[in-house]
Amino acid sequence: MVDTLKISTKQVAESRLSKTDFSNLPFGKVYTDHMFLADFKKGEWQNFRIIPYGSMQISPATPALHYGHSIFEGMKAYASSSNKEALVFRPLENWKRMNISAERLCMPSIPEDLFMESISTLIDLDRAWIPKAEGSSLYIRPFMFSADEFIGIRPSEDFTFMVILSPTGPYYSAPVKVKIETHYTRAVAGGTGYAKAGGNYGGAIYPAKLAQDEGYHQLIWTDGKTHEYIEESGTMNVMFVIDDVLITPPLSDSILAGITRQSVLELARSWGIAVEERKISVRELVAALEQNKVQEAFGAGTAATIAHIELIGFEGKNFTLPAIEKRQIANRVFNELENIKRGNTPDPFDWIYKI
Ligand code: COI
Secondary structure: OOOOOOOEEOOOOOOOHHHOOOOOOOOOOOOOOEEEEEEEEOOEEEEEEEEEOOOOOOOOOOHHHHHOOEEEOOEEEEEOOOOOOEEEEOHHHHHHHHHHHHHHOOOOOOOHHHHHHHHHHHHHHOHHHOOOOOOOEEEEEEEEEEOOOOOOOOOOOOEEEEEEEEEEOOOOOOOEEEEEEOOOOOOOOOOOOOOOEHHHHHOOHHHHHHHHHOOOOEEEEEOOOOOOEEOEOOOOEEEEEEOOEEEEOOOOOOOOOOHHHHHHHHHHHHOOOOEEEOOOEHHHHHHHHHOOOEEEEEEEEOOOEEEEEEEEEEOOEEEEOOOHHHOHHHHHHHHHHHHHHOOOOOOOOOOEEEO
């Protein structure tokens, strides 16, 4: 815990809200009026402040720029139907995961009250920016990076923790086409795949771009050693329904422990659906695709929510999956999660944090 979390606030002279087009929000391009910052110096978190959103000065010698010494999180807030409260989905899980990432990247942990109060105070100030339209939400992006001015390699001493907010539409606006990647690697055993480290995502852009040039939206990554087992999709975890069983790869040090993934599994188990967290080989998946046994495939992530996969490509062959309307589990999970997140239905698991 930090001693006292006194957050100073410098508000914008004029809000950009009325000039923002909420009718067609893209993902991650529009930001609210304010942002939160805290400094870690001399072994302590300090200088908690909210200032107008905008460019800022950092040292050109910071390891954040040179060595990818940065981590981040992603969460979403929704407007309650009365419009009085902001509903945030499972933020404590993101706090826990951020500290797992921090440990792996040799960064200081974020105390719970710093994480929660920074988000609550910032959302409270910018709550008018929470979009109301179906499919949209306020994306919350907490992140931490080294603030040292030193280009040697060693654990940094100073850090900055920030939160920015983005009113946003869906990450994938339509069902996705994915390619099973068996050459490039996102993460290896012993690496940083389980952490939300900036570099994991930077390194994935080139292989994803090659797949996009072939007409796919995303990759399904396979394990870095043998490329025989399915891992995740980079912006989301992946799930399949085969013989009425919901199957997803088990967590490991090369797979991100998705909070949406966990929520889907908890919901499915509570409904009595058979769930298997187990290794799924490329060979098994491709055989099931060839025999038309894959009833559903979808991604689960904060930004992606539940993203139906309509097509899976492997070694030049494309497999089209059943029509979206037929997908009982993904559709049910999507609707239930949307209703819980938007406060339209009781919250039996206590997932919603109200601001
Ligand atoms: C999220 O779902 O919040 C993510 O971090 C995905 C992101 C890389 C767009």
